[in-house]
Amino acid sequence: MSILVWFRRDLRVQDNPALARAIKDGKTLRLPVIGVYAYEPDGVAGWAPGAASRWYLDRSLRSLQAQLAALGIPLHLKRDGVSESIRALAHHLRCERVYWNRVVEPGQAAVDDAVHHSLTQTGILPKVFDDDCLLMPEQLRRADGSSYRVFTPFWRRASEILESADFGERLAPAPKPLAKPLEVDPGSVDGLGLLDAHPWHAKLEKHWSPGEAGALDQWTAFFGDAIVDYDSDRDMPGMPGTSRLSPALHFGEISVARMFAQCAERLASETSEGARASIRRYLSELGWREFSRHVLYARPDSLNRSLDRRFDRPEAWEPDPDGRRLRAWQQGETGFSLVDAGMRQLWETGWMHNRVRMVVASLLTKNIGIHWREGAHWFWDTLVDSDLPSNTLGWQWVAGCGTDAAPYYRIFNPETQAEKFDPQHEYRSRWLGDGLRPAPMLDLKASRQQALSRYQIAIKGQAA
Numbered sequence: 041m042s043i044l045v046w047f048r049r050d051l052r053v054q055d056n057p058a059l060a061r062a063i064k065d066g067k068t069l070r071l072p073v074i075g076v077y078a079y080e081p082d083g084v085a086g087w088a089p090g091a092a093s094r095w096y097l098d099r100s101l102r103s104l105q106a107q108l109a110a111l112g113i114p115l116h117l118k119r120d121g122v123s124e125s126i127r128a129l130a131h132h133l134r135c136e137r138v139y140w141n142r143v144v145e146p147g148q149a150a151v152d153d154a155v156h157h158s159l160t161q162t163g164i165l166p167k168v169f170d171d172d173c174l175l176m177p178e179q180l181r182r183a184d185g186s187s188y189r190v191f192t193p194f195w196r197r198a199s200e201i202l203e204s205a206d207f208g209e210r211l212a213p214a215p216k217p218l219a220k221p222l223e224v225d226p227g228s229v230d231g232l233g234l235l236d237a238h239p240w241h242a243k244l245e246k247h248w249s250p251g252e253a254g255a256l257d258q259w260t261a262f263f264g265d266a267i268v269d270y271d272s273d274r275d276m277p278g279m280p281g282t283s284r285l286s287p288a289l290h291f292g293e294i295s296v297a298r299m300f301a302q303c304a305e306r307l308a309s310e311t312s313e314g315a316r317a318s319i320r321r322y323l324s325e326l327g328w329r330e331f332s333r334h335v336l337y338a339r340p341d342s343l344n345r346s347l348d349r350r351f352d353r354p355e356a357w358e359p360d361p362d363g364r365r366l367r368a369w370q371q372g373e374t375g376f377s378l379v380d381a382g383m384r385q386l387w388e389t390g391w392m393h394n395r396v397r398m399v400v401a402s403l404l405t406k407n408i409g410i411h412w413r414e415g416a417h418w419f420w421d422t423l424v425d426s427d428l429p430s431n432t433l434g435w436q437w438v439a440g441c442g443t444d445a446a447p448y449y450r451i452f453n454p455e456t457q458a459e460k461f462d463p464q465h466e467y468r469s470r471w472l473g474d475g476l477r478p479a480p481m482l483d484l485k486a487s488r489q490q491a492l493s494r495y496q497i498a499i500k501g502q503a504a
């Protein structure tokens with residue numbers, strides 16, 4: 041008999057409520073703890089895990105497996121048919137209980153229900169914990185029971201609730217070894233087939249240290265220094281002003297509850313008004329992560345369709361029959377230096393600065409006129425932090441068709457954005473060098489006008 045912990049978007053041993061409880065109950069009931077991770081290559085609703093994200097997952101699982109082995113906990117790895125894999129393994133290992141942390145994403149509730157049902161039917165006790173968000177969607181509703189659609193009231197209410205939040209087992213110290221350290225089979229993660237045959241991903245190795253230890257180091261460094269200037273530096277892509285923790289947060293290598301609690305504690309004692317504003321700003325970015333989860337939970341259809349359905353009309357977009365304009369954008373050949381630098385940064389590192397994400401998304405959806413879904417798919421395949429809720433919300437926000445979106449007429453001008461946010465050319469020089477650049481692929485003024493006309497005709501139903 042044993043307790044099985046099903047790891048999902050919580051690839052860490054510290055602050056992990058399902059693991060912490062399994063260890064505690066295992067001690068009381070004298071049951072060993074065993075881990076499992078089940079990889080689903082098809083993903084959800086046409087969003088199979090992208091190549092860069094699979095590389096990150098591969099490395100993160102290797103790290104988790106080594107951490108668990110040091111604690112005496114084996115990690116089984118399964119591929120395909122998640123619910124059947126978990127049920128079959130639980131039977132095979134004669135598990136008495138299976139514990140896991142819930143993932144607040146489309147399709148995951150159905151997986152949870154299937155696993156829950158198959159376990160209870162055969163007498164195995166399932167226990168599910170909250171971890172993915174600071175507040176679960178059912179904990180934060182408007183007075184009429186519906187979910188929030190506007191960020192400001194969402195975050196105001198969330199902050200009120202979180203003021204007295206008790207994260208309990210969500211803030212659990214690193215566990216002590218339960219048994220003798222285990223040998224890890226170095227080939228076992230290979231069996232999941234996460235990596236592409238061509239080793240293009242070798243370039244990512246120098247930019248990231250996947251795993252809990254890397255995430256905690258990154259957080260400690262940011263929290264100990266850059267966070268106090270976050271409010272002023274976060275928009276400057278040439279500066280190391282943000283935490284770069286998005287892949288770690290996506291895979292749950294670090295607990296969002298831990299990050300929130302540390303920020304809240306520091307706010308209580310911090311006297312510098314600038315530092316306080318920066319910490320508050322950082323918390324509100326965690327709030328955007330939270331908001332994206334709540335929005336997609338309420339509207340899972342928005343993964344592939346615009347929240348404002350009028351934006352799915354063909355007249356809202358420009359045709360690109362041979363894909364030439366999309367390719368120019370993907371390859372960083374638009375002739376707009378900030379956009380091209382961002383697309384190169386993405387290609388080389390699997391990550392792009394948030395300010396630049398907004399600018400490249402605006403050029404694609406407004407000036408070029410290509411549907412936000414195309415851009416979202418490219419990001420999905422190339423980002424190490426690709427995350428269904430944040431990506432969907434980010435694209436729909438910029439395209440103007442999302443909930444609480446930027447007003448449609450706010451079309452970022454990539455040239456003025458570059459002057460404002462990269463005045464010394466640090467960012468652009470880093471990613472573009474000094475070589476010859478292509479001429480701009482379009483006229484910014486004319487294409488802005490065309491975007492506004494499409495908006496009038498397709499969205500407002502009026503002649504331009």
Ligand SMILES: Cc1cc2nc3c(=O)[nH]c(=O)nc-3n(C[C@H](O)[C@H](O)[C@H](O)COP(=O)(O)OP(=O)(O)OC[C@H]3O[C@@H](n4cnc5c(N)ncnc54)[C@H](O)[C@@H]3O)c2cc1C
Nearest residue numbers: 282283284285286325328329394425426427430431434435
């Ligand atoms: C078009 C577009 C697509 C995006 N796609 C993704 C994506 O696939 N995955 C992803 O994690 N983020 C996405 N974002 C949000 C944001 O760009 C990244 O979270 C951020 O750049 C990550 O860098 P960081 O960790 O240094 O952020 P920090 O500035 O240090 O912020 C801390 C954390 O807050 C969260 N966060 C910050 N800004 C946002 C935001 N606007 N929306 C949601 N969460 C946020 C992230 O988890 C981030 O790690 C997208 C934004 C846009 C405009």
